[in-house]
Amino acid sequence: MIQKLLVGMEVDIVSRRVKSEDNVTDAVSRGDRSGRNPAFQLPVQIPYDLESRLYQSTD
Secondary structure, three states, X not given: OHHHHHHHOOOOOOOOOOOHHXXXXXXXXXXXXXXXXXXXXXXXXXXXXXXXXXXXXXX
């Protein structure tokens, strides 16, 4: 479904690899929120059908 939509819109997606040391969001993606302003950390309501696949850290 997504691919069909992208083809219809003539959108090309190109992926690139980024080394961990060059990735400014690497620590955040691993759950390390040190040095981040708590005012910008928003809780997200996880849909019931995704609760078995996702979790929200409360550290």
